[in-house]
Amino acid sequence: MMVMSPRLRKLVLIVHVTSSVGWIGAVVAYLALVVAAMANQDAQILRASWIAMGLIGSFSIVPLSLISLLTGLVMSLGTKWGLFQHYWVLLSLVLTILATGVLLQHMQTVNFLAAVAVQLDNSNIDELRSGLSGELFHAGVGLLVLLVIQVLNVYKPRGMTRYGWRKQQELRIEQQTVDAMNPYQL
Numbered sequence: 249m250m251v252m253s254p255r256l257r258k259l260v261l262i263v264h265v266t267s268s269v270g271w272i273g274a275v276v277a278y279l280a281l282v283v284a285a286m287a288n289q290d291a292q293i294l295r296a297s298w299i300a301m302g303l304i305g306s307f308s309i310v311p312l313s314l315i316s317l318l319t320g321l322v323m324s325l326g327t328k329w330g331l332f333q334h335y336w337v338l339l340s341l342v343l344t345i346l347a348t349g350v351l352l353q354h355m356q357t358v359n360f361l362a363a364v365a366v367q368l369d370n371s372n373i374d375e376l377r378s379g380l381s382g383e384l385f386h387a388g389v390g391l392l393v394l395l396v397i398q399v400l401n402v403y404k405p406r407g408m409t410r411y412g413w414r415k416q417q418e419l420r421i422e423q424q425t426v427d428a429m430n431p432y433q434l
Contacts (some may be wrong), residue, residue, distance in 0.1 A: 300363025333412025
């Protein structure tokens with residue numbers, strides 16, 4: 249296990265928390281655009297919403313997801329929690345990878361429809377409107393997954409993996425050996 253200095257750990261933690269919470273906030277803004285487009289019949293609002301969803305997705309949600317994933321990996325590898333020692337860390341990693349993968353795949357559709365929205369004719373309105381229910385589903389489920397990850401990271405439920413339990417036992421034995429070799433120990 250690589251151990252980070254306290255200063256570096258705090259810096260990485262700040263970046264991780266900021267990017268993770270920012271990711272959630274950006275998804276909430278994205279959902280607001282989806283709901284506004286669904287609730288309104290105006291073609292201009294529909295087009296503007298798709299264009300804004302493409303921009304928020306590409307320039308906020310995707311970068312924040314990648315930063316969150318990267319800093320989460322650094323935090324797990326550089327702290328006592330470890331990457332494979334606790335179930336909550338492992339589950340957070342799997343959910344973050346899954347959410348990021350689905351996001352990257354889905355952004356192709358969003359960017360296509362945002363490009364369609366840029367066209368100024370009314371022939372594409374039905375195509376734009378039909379894509380909104382899928383966006384509501386993707387962003388809603390995505391937000392739910394992000395909130396589950398956030399709860400796991402705050403509450404850190406107990407439970408060590410077999411690997412974590414074995415590592416903990418090895419450290420105890422190692423410490424007992426060091427203690428037994430120290431004749432000045434009280």
